[in-house]
Amino acid sequence: MGGWGLSVFRFAGFELDEQRDELRGPDGVAVKLRPKTFEMLRLFAANPARVLSKQELMEAVWPNVHVGEDSLFQGIRELRTALGDDRRQLIKLAAGGGYVLTAQVIVEPVAPPATPAPDAASPVLPSDAAPTTPADIATGSGKSQWSIFGLRGRVAVIAAVLCVVIGLAAVAAVLKPDFIIKRTPPVIAVMPIVDASNDPRGAAIAGEVTSRLADGFARIDNIRTVAPQSSPSAPAENIAVTPADFEVRGELQRSEQAWTLRARIIKTATGEVQSVATVSVDANEADPQLQQSRLTAGVGHPLARRLNELLEASASSSANRDSSAGSAKVVIDQALASINQTTRERFGVAQTMLQKALADEPDNVDIAVALSSLQLRGFQMRWYGPDEAKAVEAQASATLERASRAKPNSIAVLESYCRFLSATNHFAESLVTCARVLSFDPWHGGALYLVGLGQIFLGRFDDALATFQQADRFDTPTVSRWTWLLGAGWANQLMGRGADAVPWLQRSIAITTASGRTQMMLAAAYQQAGRFDEARAAMQEGLKMVPGTTKLNVAPPSKNASPVYLAATDKVIQLMVDAGLPEK
Numbered sequence: 001m002g003g004w005g006l007s008v009f010r011f012a013g014f015e016l017d018e019q020r021d022e023l024r025g026p027d028g029v030a031v032k033l034r035p036k037t038f039e040m041l042r043l044f045a046a047n048p049a050r051v052l053s054k055q056e057l058m059e060a061v062w063p064n065v066h067v068g069e070d071s072l073f074q075g076i077r078e079l080r081t082a083l084g085d086d087r088r089q090l091i092k093l094a095a096g097g098g099y100v101l102t103a104q105v106i107v108e109p110v111a112p113p114a115t116p117a118p119d120a121a122s123p124v125l126p127s128d129a130a131p132t133t134p135a136d137i138a139t140g141s142g143k144s145q146w147s148i149f150g151l152r153g154r155v156a157v158i159a160a161v162l163c164v165v166i167g168l169a170a171v172a173a174v175l176k177p178d179f180i181i182k183r184t185p186p187v188i189a190v191m192p193i194v195d196a197s198n199d200p201r202g203a204a205i206a207g208e209v210t211s212r213l214a215d216g217f218a219r220i221d222n223i224r225t226v227a228p229q230s231s232p233s234a235p236a237e238n239i240a241v242t243p244a245d246f247e248v249r250g251e252l253q254r255s256e257q258a259w260t261l262r263a264r265i266i267k268t269a270t271g272e273v274q275s276v277a278t279v280s281v282d283a284n285e286a287d288p289q290l291q292q293s294r295l296t297a298g299v300g301h302p303l304a305r306r307l308n309e310l311l312e313a314s315a316s317s318s319a320n321r322d323s324s325a326g327s328a329k330v331v332i333d334q335a336l337a338s339i340n341q342t343t344r345e346r347f348g349v350a351q352t353m354l355q356k357a358l359a360d361e362p363d364n365v366d367i368a369v370a371l372s373s374l375q376l377r378g379f380q381m382r383w384y385g386p387d388e389a390k391a392v393e394a395q396a397s398a399t400l401e402r403a404s405r406a407k408p409n410s411i412a413v414l415e416s417y418c419r420f421l422s423a424t425n426h427f428a429e430s431l432v433t434c435a436r437v438l439s440f441d442p443w444h445g446g447a448l449y450l451v452g453l454g455q456i457f458l459g460r461f462d463d464a465l466a467t468f469q470q471a472d473r474f475d476t477p478t479v480s481r482w483t484w485l486l487g488a489g490w491a492n493q494l495m496g497r498g499a500d501a502v503p504w505l506q507r508s509i510a511i512t513t514a515s516g517r518t519q520m521m522l523a524a525a526y527q528q529a530g531r532f533d534e535a536r537a538a539m540q541e542g543l544k545m546v547p548g549t550t551k552l553n554v555a556p557p558s559k560n561a562s563p564v565y566l567a568a569t570d571k572v573i574q575l576m577v578d579a580g581l582p583e584k
Contacts (some may be wrong), residue, residue: 009045011103012090012337014083018044023082026560034062036071037078038512043136044091044101050226050541051211051218053098100227121225154312166231183299186311187224189244189268190214193261197254205292206252209261212296213248214577221303221439222311222409239277241257244268248303259291265307275306290473297443297474304441306344308411315409331357332370344383351376358399365403369416372403379423396465404433411440418450445471449483459564465491482511484519493521494568498528498575516545524575551576551583 006018013026021038023031029272033041040061043052058072076091076099083090094100101511142461193210195202214227226244250263258280265274279298285291286536331353354371361367367484375396378384406411414437421430431454437447471484473552509515519542526535543549551573558566577583 006109008108009042010106010108011045011048012083012100015042018042024312031082033078033082034075036555037075037082040075041079041082045105047102048101048105049228050224051094051098051100051214053215053218055219057099060362068204085094092219094211094227098215098218102216117472128534171383185222185224186245187226187243188217188246188307189247190217190225190227190248191250193250193263194251196251197259199254202254205259205288205295207329208292209250209252209295212292213250213263213300216296216300216442217248217304219439219442222305223307246274246307254283256283259295261295261299263303265310274310274451275303277302293473294475296446297476301441301443301445301474302477304443305411308409308440312407312410320378328532332367344381347374347378347381347383351378363406365406365413368403369401369413370422372400376423377421396420397424399560409440411437411444412439413441415447418447422453425457425557425561427457427560430454431458443474443476445474445476445484446480448474449480449487450485452484456487456494457561457565459562459568460497461491461568465495485511486515486521489525490521492527493525494565494574496528496571498525501525502531514545516542516549517554518542519545520576520581521572523579523581524572525573532579539576539580547583551581554581 006033007018008018014031015024016038017020017024021035023033023041025031025039033577039056043057043060054069054072058069061075063073079091080086080088085091090101090103091102092102134413159554173311180381190210190213193206193213195206197205210227214225217223218225245268247266247268248263251262253260253262256278259279262278264276266272267274277299278514281291281294281298329553351371351374354374358367358371360362374390378392379389397420400413400420403410403413404417414433416433418430418437421427421433431451434447434451434454436445438451441447449473452464452471455461455464455467462542465488472488473482474483485504485508489501489508490503492498501523502522505518505525509518509522512518519538521543523538525536526532526538553568554576555573558569573581
């Protein structure tokens, strides 16, 4: 690794010397490390106080090589042994599985090697001179010829440089500015949550939420996250911190019934508050991990969305922003207002308005997304005939593909595309797009639900259940809570676990009471668990809500579904029949 532009990193009494590829202990003696372990430590030292995710560490230390987490864990163990970090305080495990070097790091550049003096026996030629030949000496023409060549050479070099500059300017006219200047991602500093609770548990909860927030923001693709940490042995002001574009700050308070966290994003340069989020959780919750998860997600979800909006706005041209804020916004608002009372007629009016607006502004991403979201409502309400549905699906798919190319990092665009792919039974594609949503908002319960839905239709029931359970731990946004509760019940049911499915389905029904299909699923779960009287009562309740339902029309669409899912669904439908669902 030796070479130019390298550094020595000093921390906790140790020295990491890049030029010598060497770690020295407090006594100056070299500490033996394997090359990959040394590279991992170098990465930590170059990013002090920043949470490095497992994926980031593995990709940096083992580039272009697939390795399991065992290799990472072994490297961490070796580092802790080499550093005497038995208490795991120097390299700390962050919430979610990332790691952070907590020590103060001092960086000193290594002086470049001195340029050797020229050998006295070797003549030094002028910059425009060259070795002369015997013929040159005989004619005395060597110096004058090379002087002329030197002048011409300089002119040629200048001309070549000008050509390169002109060429780059021409390329820049058709390519993004990043072609010439690589833009660095904005830096987000997650500051320690202030404990204002006057509760002995407050400091521990605030510290854990800080770590979880930092880990979540570190997973977001288009930002860099630093997490300054304060402790009695390493005050915050003594820790080297990368200058941040935004800061996340918050305070934890405690009332008689609840823990409340209030957090905000601040633009560092101006001190202006960009967004505020507040969440409260039950103070009597028996599971502290669940408390911490919901406190973190409750502020992380809205702050991540707002941060995405800020970054997308700054990435757009002022012309695009003005267009979106002007006539396009008026049309979108009018279209949405016209379908507040969901009828087929209002839906048709709104669709016509948005189609006309998009024809007038074909490059307006906001209108395209609004139209596609509206058409998704049409699919869900089955307001399209078979032929029309096929044409609209193709058009909406093309529209959202264009929107995702225009705004590849926009949560709003990716959300719409994710929902559309799921609603049209393109489950493999929806998993990819929904995962992109989570790469910009790791706490997005709605996206997790759609991921789990795709996993169900692909026959991956265990994966789906884990996904729905993760959404339930985050519980954001709460308006979507009934969906992942339903999903967890459904996944259990498809795996033959009726008794486990019952409480999930009951919780979903308690939120959305008028769902006849969920009542029928509950009936099947009761039947599966041997609770036959309750099964029949639930089925009767479901049939009241959705009269005319039979074995022939109760199943969801099976397009693109796996044979595993279809076989499990047949068993669930038979349980519904056993609980009283008419066969015809």
